[in-house]
Amino acid sequence: MNPITRRRFLALGGGLIATGCTSGRPLSQPTATTGAAGPSSTIAPTSSTAPAVVTTIATPPEVVRDDRVLVMIEMAGGNDAVNTLVPLTGRYHDLRPTIALADDSLLAASLIPDHGLHPALAPLVPYVDHGRLAAIAGIGFADPDRSHFVSTDRWLRADRMDETQGWLGRWLDQLPADLPALGATSLASKGALLLGADRYGTVIDQVDAFAFPDALDNASIRALAEPRSSDPLLAAAQAAYVGAVGATSEFDTIADAVRAELPPPDPNAFAYGTGAFTIGLTVAAQLLLHDVGARVITITGQGFDTHSDQPELHAQLLGDLAGGLAAFWSTLDAAGLSDRVLVATHSEFGRRVRENASNGCDHGAAGVSFVMGNSIRPGLFGSIDTGDLIDGDLRPQVDPRTLFTACLDWLGADVEAILGHSYDEVSILA
Amino acid sequence: MDERQRVAWLHRRAGFGLHPDALSAAAARGAIAELDRLFDPDAAGVPADPDPWADTDLDPDNGGRRNIVVDWLRHLVATRRPYRSRRTWLLHGWLVSGLGKVPVPEFMVDQLRLYAAAGGGSYPDLLRAVTTDRAMLVYLDGRTSTADAPNENYGRELLELFALGVGNYTEADVLAAANALTGWVVGPRLATARFVPSRHDGSPQTLLGVDGVRDVDSVVDAIVGHPAHPRFVAERIVAELLGDVADPSLGGVVEELAAAYVAADMHLDPVVRRALELGLGGARTPLVVAPVPWLVGALRATAADPRDLGRDGPDRFRAMGQVPMIPPDVSGWPRGIDWFTASSLVARTNLAAAIAAGTAASQPVRVALDDGDLDALAEHLGLVEPFTAATAAAIRGAGDPTESLALALISPENLLS
Numbered sequence: 001m002n003p004i005t006r007r008r009f010l011a012l013g014g015g016l017i018a019t020g021c022t023s024g025r026p027l028s029q030p031t032a033t034t035g036a037a038g039p040s041s042t043i044a045p046t047s048s049t050a051p052a053v054v055t056t057i058a059t060p061p062e063v064v065r066d067d068r069v070l071v072m073i074e075m076a077g078g079n080d081a082v083n084t085l086v087p088l089t090g091r092y093h094d095l096r097p098t099i100a101l102a103d104d105s106l107l108a109a110s111l112i113p114d115h116g117l118h119p120a121l122a123p124l125v126p127y128v129d130h131g132r133l134a135a136i137a138g139i140g141f142a143d144p145d146r147s148h149f150v151s152t153d154r155w156l157r158a159d160r161m162d163e164t165q166g167w168l169g170r171w172l173d174q175l176p177a178d179l180p181a182l183g184a185t186s187l188a189s190k191g192a193l194l195l196g197a198d199r200y201g202t203v204i205d206q207v208d209a210f211a212f213p214d215a216l217d218n219a220s221i222r223a224l225a226e227p228r229s230s231d232p233l234l235a236a237a238q239a240a241y242v243g244a245v246g247a248t249s250e251f252d253t254i255a256d257a258v259r260a261e262l263p264p265p266d267p268n269a270f271a272y273g274t275g276a277f278t279i280g281l282t283v284a285a286q287l288l289l290h291d292v293g294a295r296v297i298t299i300t301g302q303g304f305d306t307h308s309d310q311p312e313l314h315a316q317l318l319g320d321l322a323g324g325l326a327a328f329w330s331t332l333d334a335a336g337l338s339d340r341v342l343v344a345t346h347s348e349f350g351r352r353v354r355e356n357a358s359n360g361c362d363h364g365a366a367g368v369s370f371v372m373g374n375s376i377r378p379g380l381f382g383s384i385d386t387g388d389l390i391d392g393d394l395r396p397q398v399d400p401r402t403l404f405t406a407c408l409d410w411l412g413a414d415v416e417a418i419l420g421h422s423y424d425e426v427s428i429l430a
Numbered sequence: 431m432d433e434r435q436r437v438a439w440l441h442r443r444a445g446f447g448l449h450p451d452a453l454s455a456a457a458a459r460g461a462i463a464e465l466d467r468l469f470d471p472d473a474a475g476v477p478a479d480p481d482p483w484a485d486t487d488l489d490p491d492n493g494g495r496r497n498i499v500v501d502w503l504r505h506l507v508a509t510r511r512p513y514r515s516r517r518t519w520l521l522h523g524w525l526v527s528g529l530g531k532v533p534v535p536e537f538m539v540d541q542l543r544l545y546a547a548a549g550g551g552s553y554p555d556l557l558r559a560v561t562t563d564r565a566m567l568v569y570l571d572g573r574t575s576t577a578d579a580p581n582e583n584y585g586r587e588l589l590e591l592f593a594l595g596v597g598n599y600t601e602a603d604v605l606a607a608a609n610a611l612t613g614w615v616v617g618p619r620l621a622t623a624r625f626v627p628s629r630h631d632g633s634p635q636t637l638l639g640v641d642g643v644r645d646v647d648s649v650v651d652a653i654v655g656h657p658a659h660p661r662f663v664a665e666r667i668v669a670e671l672l673g674d675v676a677d678p679s680l681g682g683v684v685e686e687l688a689a690a691y692v693a694a695d696m697h698l699d700p701v702v703r704r705a706l707e708l709g710l711g712g713a714r715t716p717l718v719v720a721p722v723p724w725l726v727g728a729l730r731a732t733a734a735d736p737r738d739l740g741r742d743g744p745d746r747f748r749a750m751g752q753v754p755m756i757p758p759d760v761s762g763w764p765r766g767i768d769w770f771t772a773s774s775l776v777a778r779t780n781l782a783a784a785i786a787a788g789t790a791a792s793q794p795v796r797v798a799l800d801d802g803d804l805d806a807l808a809e810h811l812g813l814v815e816p817f818t819a820a821t822a823a824a825i826r827g828a829g830d831p832t833e834s835l836a837l838a839l840i841s842p843e844n845l846l847s
Contacts, residue, residue, distance in 0.1 A: 077759070146586070146604075147596055149761055189751045189758060190768060203771035209749035210776055213783035216836055221779070223824035224841060233716050234818065236767050237775075237842035244772035302758065303530075307571040307583040357579030358571050363586070391601065 070407050071284055071328075072168070072193060072298045073277065073345045075321070077305030078148065080314060080361060081350035081368035081394060082384055085137055086116045090386040095354045099310050099361065111379035120319035123326035124370075131378035132329070133370060134428060138382035138397030140366035144349060144390075148305070148363070151348035156192050158404050158419050167404055168296055169196030170418045171411060180293035181246035187280040188300035201296070202247040207258055207283055211248055218245050254290040261286055276301035277317075278324035285331040288341065295411065304347060308358035321345070325372065342373040342410045344403060350394050353386055365393035369403055373410075375430050402426050431814060436461040436710055438812040442847035443671050443717070444468055444706055445512025447727035450794035450810035461710055468513035469550075469703050479511050483539045494535035499747070499754050502542070506726045507736055514546065517702070519723070520670055521545040522754070523762035525560050525592055527569035529755045537565040537616075538755055550699035553663060553691075554654045557593060561646050562623045564616045570760065573616040573623070577631035580608040587760050589653065595665075598658040599638060606635035610649050654696060660688040663696075667705050669765065673715030683713050716846045718766050721750035721774060728785050728839050731811050732795055738788035739781065749777035769845075779840050786835035795838070799831045813843050 083099065086092060086106055093100050106116025109128035112135055117125065127133040141159055145151050158167040165173070172184055173196040184194045184201035194201025204210050212221065222245055225238035251258075261282050263275065280299030287294045303317055325343065332338045350367030368384070382397040389395065401419050406428035408415045415422045431439065434457035441448050441456065445468065448456060456464050467474040482505035488494045509515040527541055541563050548556050560566050566584070567573040575581035585607030589599045613630025614623050637643040640652035653659060664687035668675050675684060686708070687701050694700035719727070725747075729736055739746060747753040751774045752763055789796055798806035804825060805816050817825065821841040828834040838844065 146601065147590055148759065149590075150596055186771075189771075189773070190764065191771060192768075203773045205751060205771070205773035206749045206777075209746070209780070210773060212776055213780045213836075215783040215787065216779060216833055217829065220824055220828050220833060220837055221840075223827055224821055224837065226820055229818055229820070229842070231716070233718065233767070233846055234842045237770055237845050238820065240770035240772065240775055241840075241842075244775045247772045248776060305583075305759075307581055308574050355579070356574075356581045357576040358574030358581045360571070360581070362582040 067293075067295055067340070068410055068412065069288060069294060069341045070168075070296045070411055071281075071341065071343045072296070072407070073280075073321070073343065074188070074193075074298065074300040075304045075317070075345055075347040076152070076300050076302045077347070078151075078349045078351055078363055079304045079347035079367055080306060080310065081137065081364075081366065082353055082361075082386070083310070083314060084118050084121070084318065085112070085135055085368050085384050086118070087384040087386055088114050088116055091353075092386055095386060096361075097355070098359055099355045113380065115380065115384060118315070118318050120315040121322045123322040127326075127329065127372060128378070132374060132376070133372045134376050134378050134381060136369045136371065136381045136398050136403060136426075136428070137384045138366045138394055139369050139400055139403065140349065140394070140396035140398075141400060142396050144365035144393065144396060146349065146363040146365075148348055155346055155348055155400060158401055160420070164195065165197055166193035166195050167408075167418055168193050168298070169200060171296075171408060171413050172196040172199040172201070174414060174417060175199075179295060181243070181250040182287060182292040182294055184296045185287065185294060186298045186300075187283050188276075188298065190300070191298065193298050194296065201298070202243060204247070204251065204283075207251075207255070207262070210251055211255065212245070218249065221245050250292055254286060254292065257290060258283055258286040275320055277321045278327070281324035281328040285328050288332065288337055289335055306351070306360045307356065307362060308360040310360040329372070339374050342371070342376070342407065344372075344407055345370045346400070346403070352392050353389055353394065354392055365390060366396040367394070369400075371403070371406065371428055375410075376406075376428055377430050381426055381428070398426060399423055403428065433457055433460055434809065435814045437464050438809070439714075439814050439847070440464060440468070440706060440710065441512060442719070442727065442812050443709065443714075444702075445516050446506055446509070446723055447730050447812045448512075449730055449733060453810070453812060465703060465706060468511075469699055471511045471514070476510055479505065479509050479515070481543070486535075486539070488535040488539070490533060490535060495529050495533065495755075498535045498539055499529075499756075502754055503722075503726070504736055506722075507729045514550075516723075517549045517698075518542055518545045519754075521549050521556075523757065524666065525556070525566070526757050526760050526762045527563075527565040528757045532565045532568045534565075534568070537568060541565040550702075551697055553696050553698050554650050556698075557588070557650045557654070558646055560592075561588070561611065561650070562614055562625075564623050567614055567616050567623050572611060572614050575608060575612045575614075576629045577609070577612050580605065580612050580631065582608045584608070585611060588649075591761055593653045593662060594656055594658050595662045598656060598662075602636075603638055606637040606643060607649050607653075609633070610635045610637065610643050610645060660691045660696075661685075663691050663698075664688040664701070667698075667702055671702065671705050672709050672713055673717050677715045679715060680713050683708055718769050719845055719847050720763060720765070720769060721752040721778060722747065722754055724778065724845065725750070725781060727812070728782065728844075732785055732789040732835070732839075733793055734785045734788040739784055746777060746781055750774050750781070751777070775840070778845075779836070782836040782839035783832075785839060786832045789832075789835060791831075795835060796831060799825075799834050799838075802826075807838055808843070811838060811844055815843070817841065817843060 086101055105119045107122055107125050109117055109125050111128050141154055156166045157163055186194055186201050186203045189205045191201045191203040221241050225242045228238055229235045284297045306314055346369050347367050349364055351361040351364040355361045401423040405415050405423040408418055409429055437456045440461055482502050483498055486497050486501045506515055532538055544559055570584035570587055571581040572584045582604050586604045590596055609631040613626050615626050616623050632644055635643040637652040638656050643649055643652050664684045665675055668684055687705055690704045691701045757763055795807055795810045798810055804822050808816050825834045825837050828837055
């Protein structure tokens with residue numbers, strides 16, 4: 001249940017996405033990365049910092065912007081941190097006689113000591129080894145809550161539960177001018193992280209359906225919005241139509257190119273299929289390649305609520321994430337865009353360390369986040385410690401706002417104005 | 431509101447709207463008579479609706495998952511007992527299961543049949559029934575929960591989402607409920623769930639301060655006996671049917687409905703009916719109409735054929751953000767302005783264009799447009815107030831009647847009820 005406050009009604013009626021110019025300030029110049037020949041599934045290191053990649057994508061248009069970009073990936077349902085980043089010591093096998101991963105299946109990564117990665121994360125290992133990935137283990141709010149909905153709201157709102165804005169929505173509010181129509185985009189069914197008091201992001205749930213019908217003129221749809229109603233709900237709908245016309249118009253210029261990159265639809269899939277990360281990251285890469293002024297992109301993948309039959313499902317989800325991320329970075333590397341981009345993953349909680357009888361595990365406390373980019377401090381922050389549990393759950397070691405601080409720093413934001421405090425005890429950015 | 435507006439409001443909230451001809455007939459009967467008819471269609475001589483899936487091929491290998499969604503949509507469009515159908519839809523979004531985790535069409539339709547048959551009676555009885563419903567046992571993992579290792583999924587959501595709400599129970603209560611509900615299994619050749627004593631934790635649990643809890647009945651008794659339960663149900667009904675609980679026009683309504691719920695021996699229909707009476711009396715705020723009720727309402731108002739939406743109908747549900755039987759998570763679908771995303775509005779517009787193109791020129795909505803009578807068009811759509819100046823100008827400025835009708839269907843006014 002998601003009660004809508006009056007403040008939020010009013011906020012959404014107030015004006016919103018216009019086609020202003022980004023106020024971007026130069027933070028770093030894109031650096032070209034030389035591609036090399038070879039199978040696209042292989043990531044071969046050519047230097048100590050960036051793997052070279054091969055890609056079959058067409059030459060992108062010239063990139064003129066140099067704003068930094070943040071991609072936030074939500075693993076919705078509560079990702080099982082213990083089987084994502086497996087501790088090599090402790091009671092792991094005792095507590096998980098059925099769903100524990102075999103030691104010899106785990107992947108070693110040089111910069112993440114004492115832990116092994118889930119085998120489905122193989123595409124990410126080169127990024128760990130080359131200093132482009134950090135794992136924040138034991139991330140979670142002190143005084144955790146096992147409700148999906150309470151915990152999700154805490155993560156999205158940076159624990160300011162008296163407010164409805166997402167912490168990136170507060171960043172949007174803080175900008176001196178509106179972003180372009182696709183400047184803040186949610187590639188999911190909702191955009192709660194991008195909901196501010198005065199501005200909000202554009203939600204594009206299905207790129208192959210994101211176009212108004214030919215039978216309706218854009219001007220006709222815009223006409224519905226003027227003059228603006230004094231009723232806040234009517235005004236919110238009017239504003240949303242204006243935003244949708246702007247967003248579809250902008251998206252239309254790149255839609256064919258984006259759709260051409262998408263994996264073919266699964267004819268057997270009905271509605272919510274798997275592959276959300278691969279699809280979302282493919283679209284995200286295209287938004288960046290085609291220079292629509294994207295600054296923040298959010299992606300959500302469902303299905304991590306693995307109370308039962310976890311092993312196959314979890315492997316599938318992590319494989320989708322890792323494969324999607326590797327393809328994303330390959331594309332960006334080839335285009336010389338990687339230096340501009342930071343990626344972070346999040347999930348509302350980790351799962352119970354002891355398995356249940358359903359070949360799964362129940363809601364827990366602390367989890368794991370991955371951060372990827374060329375300007376991070378790589379390796380491992382915190383740990384997955386099965387010897388120090390609270391109520392059977394991983395003990396929170398790193399406040400999520402530490403991650404949010406790094407993300408907001410990356411965007412050049414006023415962190416204290418957004419989070420109330422700069423959580424920089426742990427420095428994730430280099 | 432005049433009587434026609436009152437009846438139109440009633441049908442938008444408690445049903446899926448009406449065709450203009452049916453709305454005229456209902457308006458002639460009056461809102462209170464219409465309430466009687468909605469809540470006791472047998473007494474009013476309203477013909478029964480057929481089972482939505484009487485002729486549906488449920489075999490997953492023959493598209494069963496798609497078939498049951500499509501056939502449910504057709505049922506909602508054609509229903510002659512709209513409150514009953516709306517009630518099932520409401521319960522589907524409250525006591526949630528979904529095809530993503532329950533890929534067995536038979537289980538899903540049986541759960542909805544349970545809501546259709548028992549949704550207006552005792553809510554505690556409904557909770558008992560759904561606790562051992564096959565789809566629910568799969569969706570929230572009760573089927574694999576055993577004494578040795580209880581699965582907390584169902585126990586938690588029963589407390590949090592179905593009956594009490596966050597803040598009214600502890601983690602110990604979640605575990606106690608999970609323990610007491612262990613032992614139920616679902617099998618491919620079992621027509622109903624089966625209780626397996628060897629899998630059940632029979633030790634007495636303490637749930638919400640009640641000792642000796644050890645089975646479905648005593649779990650539900652302990653939960654509905656909690657003082658927060660009536661208010662939780664009342665708030666849900668207000669949020670579904672009346673609007674913003676915090677609005678001054680709804681002051682005292684939750685308390686009244688919570689008391690009505692207790693007085694009605696925790697039956698749902700009497701408290702829903704009371705809520706609608708209060709709404710007719712002014713206790714209401716605007717509500718955003720979710721995509722599926724909006725789509726059903728548009729099809730009912732225009733008499734357009736849902737088959738004209740094409741074979742990709744369910745995929746268009748997906749683009750709107752709401753596919754029946756595939757809720758995003760156990761909390762069901764969002765409410766309110768969460769539906770005003772660019773993606774969802776674009777998808778609604780595409781559907782509106784298809785519906786408008788499939789609407790016969792003889793239909794009242796088209797006749798009103800041809801007459802230039804936008805007040806009549808708004809009435810035909812069941813709107814309580816005329817179109818705003820903005821919408822009227824947009825409709826008048828459109829290139830042809832089809833575009834005009836599509837604009838009326840997607841107008842901000844028609845996204846609200």
